[in-house]
Amino acid sequence: MEKMKFLFGPVPSRRLGRSLGISPIPKKTCNYSCIYCQLGRTNKMTNIRQEFFKIENILNEFKIYLKDSDKFDIITIVGEGEPTLYSQLGNLILELKKLTDKPIAVITNGALFSDENVFKELLNADFVLPSLDAYNEELSKKIDRPHGSISFEKEINGLINFSNTYKGNLWIEIMLIDGFNSDKNSISNFKKLLRKIKYDRLYLNTPVRPPAENFVKTVSKSVMEYASKELGGISIDMLSSGFFFSEIKDSIEAILSIIRRHPMNQFELESFLQSRKIKDISKFIEKIEENNKVNVINYKGIKTYRLK
Ligand code: SF4
Numbered sequence: 001m002e003k004m005k006f007l008f009g010p011v012p013s014r015r016l017g018r019s020l021g022i023s024p025i026p027k028k029t030c031n032y033s034c035i036y037c038q039l040g041r042t043n044k045m046t047n048i049r050q051e052f053f054k055i056e057n058i059l060n061e062f063k064i065y066l067k068d069s070d071k072f073d074i075i076t077i078v079g080e081g082e083p084t085l086y087s088q089l090g091n092l093i094l095e096l097k098k099l100t101d102k103p104i105a106v107i108t109n110g111a112l113f114s115d116e117n118v119f120k121e122l123l124n125a126d127f128v129l130p131s132l133d134a135y136n137e138e139l140s141k142k143i144d145r146p147h148g149s150i151s152f153e154k155e156i157n158g159l160i161n162f163s164n165t166y167k168g169n170l171w172i173e174i175m176l177i178d179g180f181n182s183d184k185n186s187i188s189n190f191k192k193l194l195r196k197i198k199y200d201r202l203y204l205n206t207p208v209r210p211p212a213e214n215f216v217k218t219v220s221k222s223v224m225e226y227a228s229k230e231l232g233g234i235s236i237d238m239l240s241s242g243f244f245f246s247e248i249k250d251s252i253e254a255i256l257s258i259i260r261r262h263p264m265n266q267f268e269l270e271s272f273l274q275s276r277k278i279k280d281i282s283k284f285i286e287k288i289e290e291n292n293k294v295n296v297i298n299y300k301g302i303k304t305y306r307l308k
Helices: 055-068 089-099 116-122 137-143 152-165 184-194 221-231 251-261 266-275 281-290
Strands: 007-013 017-022 074-077 104-108 127-130 169-175 201-205 294-299 302-307
Touching: 007 055, 007 251, 017 055, 055 089, 074 089, 089 104, 089 116, 116 152, 137 152, 184 221, 201 221, 251 266, 251 281, 251 302, 266 281, 266 302, 281 294
Parallel strands: 017 074, 074 104, 104 127, 127 169, 169 201
Antiparallel strands: 007 017, 294 302
């Protein structure tokens, strides 16, 4: 299969199974610049929705993919930034639905639920997975560092309204960061806020991949357990992610295509290479490390591979 520009994976998702990713957003284009972002710091900060890429080009790529494979459980629209900034998102969901029966998920930072169009467009997705990292404006500014035109209050009211209308699966994710939003008072504030939202599942996460800022710290297991119990959430840590998979024949190209949107740690890379029956895995990994497109980050003693 040819190298794809918009599609990636399927990648194993701890929540969604084999997820075929579609990214309609240029790299690091977002209305947030989260301190924990695994893509690094946002370098194209915008809150203006645009047709960054022609919708026909994305759909054509998907049609080509479908000719060769249907080895995925779900389509996930997820950007190398924030997918709701794609002005054709609503049409993209509707057009994809004409081409496949597989469910469609949108992973979003939730900043634009207050936008009338985004609100309507997301109603057609089967799964919407917004993140909720803060319970007030001050904390949002510290963790998410949103675009200046975004108001926390508007954003939360948008999410609450959306949750009252949406008929699909609304799965919220809270990223717990030590020293920011994980103490008992914060958990109690999240609890109060969550009572106002009609959601189906709550996932709790902590930054396990190299974050944009090196002062970001993961929470301990006991904090995660406390939060899970108090909030009735599922810890993503406890879910296994399974194996990566790519239709691209050339293994180096396959890895570059995966880590462009989804960094892999050394264990994930090794299992991926084993699944491809690569004979000398250490030598192959050396080759990856020497590739000038790859950034090798040593985080908590574990190597993570990300595209530069
Ligand atoms: S984590 Fe998501 S919302 Fe936050 S900066 Fe990165 S891409 Fe944007």
